[in-house]
Amino acid sequence: MASSAMAGLSAEMARTARAAAWLGLAGALGPFALVMLTVQFYALVVPTGSLSTAAGLSAGFAVVAVAVVGLGQIRERLLLAGSERLVRRLTARALPAATARAALPAMATDQALRDIETVRRGVAGPLSAVALDAALVPALLALLAVFHWAFALFAVVAAALALLLGLAAERATRAALVDANNASAQGARLVADAARCAEAVEAMGMLPALVSRWAGAMARGATGLRRAQGTARLAQSATATLYGVAQGGAITVGVIVLAGGSTIGYGILAGMLLTARVMDPFSRIGGQFEDAAAARAAWRRLDLLLTADETGPAAATRAFPCPDGRLLVERVTLVFPGAARPLLRDVNLVMGPGDVVALAGPPGTGKSSLLRVVLGIQPCNAGEVFLDGHATAQWDRADLARHMGYLPQEPLLPEATVAESIARLDTAPDMAAVIAAARLAGAIDMIVGLPNGFATRIGGRMALSMGQRQRIALARAVYGTPRLVLLDEPAAYLDAEGEAAVMAMILALSAAGTGVIFTSHREGLLRAAARVMTLHEGRLEDAGERRRLLSAPRAPRTLPQPARRLPAPVAA
Numbered sequence: 001m002a003s004s005a006m007a008g009l010s011a012e013m014a015r016t017a018r019a020a021a022w023l024g025l026a027g028a029l030g031p032f033a034l035v036m037l038t039v040q041f042y043a044l045v046v047p048t049g050s051l052s053t054a055a056g057l058s059a060g061f062a063v064v065a066v067a068v069v070g071l072g073q074i075r076e077r078l079l080l081a082g083s084e085r086l087v088r089r090l091t092a093r094a095l096p097a098a099t100a101r102a103a104l105p106a107m108a109t110d111q112a113l114r115d116i117e118t119v120r121r122g123v124a125g126p127l128s129a130v131a132l133d134a135a136l137v138p139a140l141l142a143l144l145a146v147f148h149w150a151f152a153l154f155a156v157v158a159a160a161l162a163l164l165l166g167l168a169a170e171r172a173t174r175a176a177l178v179d180a181n182n183a184s185a186q187g188a189r190l191v192a193d194a195a196r197c198a199e200a201v202e203a204m205g206m207l208p209a210l211v212s213r214w215a216g217a218m219a220r221g222a223t224g225l226r227r228a229q230g231t232a233r234l235a236q237s238a239t240a241t242l243y244g245v246a247q248g249g250a251i252t253v254g255v256i257v258l259a260g261g262s263t264i265g266y267g268i269l270a271g272m273l274l275t276a277r278v279m280d281p282f283s284r285i286g287g288q289f290e291d292a293a294a295a296r297a298a299w300r301r302l303d304l305l306l307t308a309d310e311t312g313p314a315a316a317t318r319a320f321p322c323p324d325g326r327l328l329v330e331r332v333t334l335v336f337p338g339a340a341r342p343l344l345r346d347v348n349l350v351m352g353p354g355d356v357v358a359l360a361g362p363p364g365t366g367k368s369s370l371l372r373v374v375l376g377i378q379p380c381n382a383g384e385v386f387l388d389g390h391a392t393a394q395w396d397r398a399d400l401a402r403h404m405g406y407l408p409q410e411p412l413l414p415e416a417t418v419a420e421s422i423a424r425l426d427t428a429p430d431m432a433a434v435i436a437a438a439r440l441a442g443a444i445d446m447i448v449g450l451p452n453g454f455a456t457r458i459g460g461r462m463a464l465s466m467g468q469r470q471r472i473a474l475a476r477a478v479y480g481t482p483r484l485v486l487l488d489e490p491a492a493y494l495d496a497e498g499e500a501a502v503m504a505m506i507l508a509l510s511a512a513g514t515g516v517i518f519t520s521h522r523e524g525l526l527r528a529a530a531r532v533m534t535l536h537e538g539r540l541e542d543a544g545e546r547r548r549l550l551s552a553p554r555a556p557r558t559l560p561q562p563a564r565r566l567p568a569p570v571a572a
Ligand SMILES: Nc1ncnc2c1ncn2[C@@H]1O[C@H](COP(=O)(O)OP(=O)(O)OP(=O)(O)O)[C@@H](O)[C@H]1O
Pocket: 103, 104, 336, 337, 343, 362, 363, 364, 365, 366, 367, 368, 369, 370, 409
């Protein structure tokens, strides 16, 4: 059942489906009316030669034919418009929810978009057409029963056989197609690997082996495809035969049950036409089960996302002033679902304006996760984060984002101009602020050297190196004078000169009163921080002592164990 988050959308979809089903019923009866008119033609016009009757029946023909086509078109448009409305409303709600709540917003929004597309395909694609046609079956059976219940019973049996045949055909075809797709995908991967490792492939004479593997994969793909096509053809013939047998069966039923009756002609026609209509959705349903399951699962995921957005603790609502950017991280604990131990355990941190803290230490200890908690994009299990005395969890996200800058570890940039990218996708960026940010991030020379400078569009044919992306992402992080800047491996893709620029940027931010927390594995960059900290078994510790021992000329062979107590707060 849909939760309150999706109840409105479900009700709207149900209304669209009902309207489409009525249109479908009218459309289904159209061919029946056409055959009835043909019978009338033979019964009334052929023996009498009456032109006026012929004209009347022809007009009737035209009206019914136009109505059948028109109703089909209207139904299709109705479903299409319904699916577009649904997608618009789902996107407007699910995307902000995914970005605001998820630890990895890019992955969450990607998933949400894929789920919306799956739902859209379910609503506008063959799945809904099959479902709506299946919904008409009781009405068609009732109509058959008007002539004789045996017609309805026969149609049910024929539909069951069509369903079994459809399922068997679908299973056989899908298995062959999966084999074929897997083999083709393996071939494509081999080509991509060869292109990526071209130098190694050539240098070590691996090309012949690679080509023979690729040829093997392609041959398997072609065989699978042929098998799938053969099975599909066989299934098509079997279905056509079943329809033929069903038509014959309907005539036989008519002859047996209506023998001698005046309605035998109409009964047999209705039996033939409506039995085929009843069978139709069942013969097509086989291929739709997987799509239906996928659409249901996607709908449930979106429902959970929106419900959590309505009820969850991340429903931040207020804007607060942020004059100094004083940060207080208080007893933050973070445990990822399924993890044996907390990643962050009672983490405390205090920072005043202009303080610089570096997070060092081994990979996987939770540095990036701590940055995400401070940013408010990763909810924690316990504890709180305050900025200038206000809990960030209660802070309106858009307003909070104005006071914060963030450089994620992967500096991926959406398609936009360089200026828009730096200005956080503002389409009318404040160029003075953009240039100031680029200058501060040491990115200005690189940007000016691009084909169109700040107007260069990133993405498409303009593929920037990771280093260039990182410089632009750094400028984006410091755009608009944020009070607190969080940088995840800011020099990961930069050379020594770039590292020096990052160091200068951190010092300049600090001098201007902006707090900075950054993670880094680069020993040189750590010097930019007044305080270097590490996460050890989830606890945030001052790394000063540890680092002093590591860099001492005669370091002891075994390092002392870190203190198991709460770290002293960082001096404001
Ligand atoms: N959303 C998540 N769900 C589950 N586990 C996660 C999630 N995010 C991170 N982790 C896990 O938490 C651990 C710490 O990840 P994190 O990226 O915070 O470490 P890190 O110290 O920044 O590592 P690195 O130095 O390599 O960047 C990793 O084992 C990671 O797999």
